Amino acid sequence: MNKIKTQKFLFILIFCGSSLWSVGQVNYKQAADSYVTIAGTSTLHDWTMTSLELNVQASLEASSTGISQLKTLVLTIPATSLKSAHKAMDKNAYTALKTDKFKSIQFTILSTTIQKNVVQASGNLTIAGVTKPVQIEATCTNNNGTLICTGSKKIKMSDFQVEAPVFMFGTVKTGDEITISFNLPLAAVKI
Numbered sequence: 001m002n003k004i005k006t007q008k009f010l011f012i013l014i015f016c017g018s019s020l021w022s023v024g025q026v027n028y029k030q031a032a033d034s035y036v037t038i039a040g041t042s043t044l045h046d047w048t049m050t051s052l053e054l055n056v057q058a059s060l061e062a063s064s065t066g067i068s069q070l071k072t073l074v075l076t077i078p079a080t081s082l083k084s085a086h087k088a089m090d091k092n093a094y095t096a097l098k099t100d101k102f103k104s105i106q107f108t109i110l111s112t113t114i115q116k117n118v119v120q121a122s123g124n125l126t127i128a129g130v131t132k133p134v135q136i137e138a139t140c141t142n143n144n145g146t147l148i149c150t151g152s153k154k155i156k157m158s159d160f161q162v163e164a165p166v167f168m169f170g171t172v173k174t175g176d177e178i179t180i181s182f183n184l185p186l187a188a189v190k191i
Contacts, residue, residue, distance in 0.1 A: 025071055030056040031146055031185040036077055041175040049093060053081035056184055062147055066117035066140040073109040073121070075184070092165040096157070102129040107136070117141050119149070127160040138182075145188065152181040 034056065039048045055076045061069040079099040084090055097105075109123040110133075117140050125134045138151035156176045157164055164174045 025059050025061055025069070027189040028056070028058040028060060028147065028186040029189055030054060031187040034184050035182070036075075037181045038082060038178050039181065040178040042172055044172045047084060047089065047174070049082040049084045049090070051077045051081040051083070053078055056186060058186060060147075060186075062142055062145075062188075064142060066142055067114055067119060067147060067149075070109065070112045070114065070119060070121070073107075073123075075107045075182075077105040079103060079105055088167060089165075092167050096128075096162050096165045098128045098162075102127075107134075125155070125160075127157075128162050130160040130162075132159055138184075143185075147186040149184045149186065150182065152179055154179050 034054055035050055035052050036054055037048055037050045039046065041047070056073065058073040059071040060067050060073070061071075079097045079102065080094055082090070082093065084093070104126075106126045107123055108126075109121045111122045113120045119138045119140055121136045121138065123134060123136065124131050126132075134153060134155070136151060136153045138149045140147055140149040142148075154177055157174075157178060158176050164176055166173045
C-alpha cells in the first residue's frame, strides 16, 4: 500500500514539475517585416537576393529586454522565394541551389548561450540538401512584446556543395563566399 502511494506521489510530482517548467516557454512565429538577405560578389558587380516568405517556429522565454531562454527554433526559407533584381540571376541561383530537388533552406538550433540580448546559437544549416553545423550570433530585443532578432553569417557556397553560379556564357562568375543576413521580428502565437 505504501509503495502505491509513493508511486502516485512521484507521478504527481513529476507531472506538476514538468508543467511548471513549460509555463515560461511560449511559442513564437515570424511577424510582419521578417526577411533574409543573401549577399555576394561577382566578377561584374555585387548582388543580393532577399526572401520575405520565410517561416519561423520557436519556443522561447522572453525577458523585458530580449530572450532569456531559447528552447527550439527552426527557420525555413522556400529556396525559390529568394529574389534579386534580375530574373536571369534568380534562375541561375535556383539551378545552383538544386531547387528542383531541394525546396527549402533550413536552420535548426541545437543549443544556445544567451548573455543580455545576444544569442550565440549552434545549429544545423541545410542548403541544397547538404547539412553542416554552424555558429550564428543574433541580437534580440523586446519591442513591446515583439522580439526582434537580427544578425548575419558568412559562409562558403562550396561548403554546401553549391557551385558558384556563372552567367553571360561563363564570363561572369559569383564569388564563393556569401553573407546571410536576417531580420526576424517574432510574435507570440495566440492559442
